[in-house]
Amino acid sequence: MVIVMKPETQEREIEKIKVKMQSLGCQVHEVIGDNYTILGLVGDTSKIDPTIIQSNRNVNKLMNVQEPYKKVNRIFHPEDTIVTVNGNSIGGNKFAVIGGPCSVESEEQILSIAEDIKEAGATFLRGGAFKPRTSPYSFQGLRGEGLELLKLAREKTGLPIVTELMSADVIEKFVEDVDVIQIGARNMQNFDLLKEVGKTNKPVLLKRGMSATIEEFLMSAEYIMSEGNENVILCERGVRTFEKYTRNTLDLSAIPIIKRHSHLPIIVDPSHAGGLWWLVEPLAKAAMAVGADGLMIEVHNDPANAKCDGQQSIKPEKFKSLMSSLKQIADIENKEI
Numbered sequence: 001m002v003i004v005m006k007p008e009t010q011e012r013e014i015e016k017i018k019v020k021m022q023s024l025g026c027q028v029h030e031v032i033g034d035n036y037t038i039l040g041l042v043g044d045t046s047k048i049d050p051t052i053i054q055s056n057r058n059v060n061k062l063m064n065v066q067e068p069y070k071k072v073n074r075i076f077h078p079e080d081t082i083v084t085v086n087g088n089s090i091g092g093n094k095f096a097v098i099g100g101p102c103s104v105e106s107e108e109q110i111l112s113i114a115e116d117i118k119e120a121g122a123t124f125l126r127g128g129a130f131k132p133r134t135s136p137y138s139f140q141g142l143r144g145e146g147l148e149l150l151k152l153a154r155e156k157t158g159l160p161i162v163t164e165l166m167s168a169d170v171i172e173k174f175v176e177d178v179d180v181i182q183i184g185a186r187n188m189q190n191f192d193l194l195k196e197v198g199k200t201n202k203p204v205l206l207k208r209g210m211s212a213t214i215e216e217f218l219m220s221a222e223y224i225m226s227e228g229n230e231n232v233i234l235c236e237r238g239v240r241t242f243e244k245y246t247r248n249t250l251d252l253s254a255i256p257i258i259k260r261h262s263h264l265p266i267i268v269d270p271s272h273a274g275g276l277w278w279l280v281e282p283l284a285k286a287a288m289a290v291g292a293d294g295l296m297i298e299v300h301n302d303p304a305n306a307k308c309d310g311q312q313s314i315k316p317e318k319f320k321s322l323m324s325s326l327k328q329i330a331d332i333e334n335k336e337i
Contacts, residue, residue: 003039009058040076071225077263091265095335096294100126102309104146114153116316125159168196198227234266238273247275267294
């Protein structure tokens with residue numbers, strides 16, 4: 001349920017309603033805009049008498065939220081959320097580009113790639129330190145050493161780092177060392193882990209599960225926000241279908257659908273979606289065209305010998321060319337890159 005207050009309503013009148021709603025067992029989520037104040041009610045609203053609320057002279061209107069997600073819902077927060085990390089924004093008219101290798105392999109590798117993508121215009125550095133792999137015999141990442149190398153790359157380039165958290169037992173280390181915590185597709189419905197990152201104030205990049213519906217995706221974001229962390233960035237990375245040519249099937253329709261129903265920024269990962277390096281460029285351009293707030297692209301200086309996902313990684317020179325093309329599209333779409 002959402003209570004929309006009339007413009008110019010005094011704070012003490014709003015506080016009275018908040019106290020009353022809380023006394024009825026509801027959590028009150030207040031959103032203050034330029035010309036409005038919205039009180040989003042979360043919890044059992046069955047005890048609330050709508051006629052009493054609507055009779056209040058300071059209430060503009062009362063709306064029931066039919067969807068199971070509340071804080072994620074655009075009705076609760078009409079304006080787009082912009083997540084800012086070390087001066088770099090994701091959302092609004094800013095188009096963010098996160099680039100880097102699937103996994104951190106060495107100091108030379110991550111520093112070289114970080115410098116190349118920054119020169120090309122990327123605003124964030126991605127790199128896996130702890131790697132969730134389908135096979136237990138595949139490279140699992142450098143773990144703690146990988147985090148230290150990411151920090152070194154950040155120090156050298158100034159790029160905020162994005163890396164995946166797999167387990168809550170290292171969350172304190174991630175909160176201390178990482179700029180954006182990534183929750184991967186395999187953990188999208190690991191609700192205990194979502195709750196733990198929700199208790200932090202660290203920006204969280206949440207990837208869509210390979211078989212998740214849009215509603216399930218948004219409900220996972222709701223788990224994070226229900227614990228107090230509102231710095232959530234969504235990431236569409238393709239879903240599993242009957243098609244076997246590509247690694248996944250990129251659901252571009254999810255971008256405008258989610259933007260219609262949620263205020264959270266959403267980016268696209270064309271690398272995991274297509275699974276083939278030559279698909280990255282057309283899918284990246286399409287993502288910008290349908291309204292995505294950014295991209296996450298795998299970049300490797302030697303894809304043929306990469307320890308992880310080399311077949312879907314593009315070389316730094318290809319990344320530079322792609323960034324040049326994206327900047328031209330950004331001008332048409334009124335985006336800043």
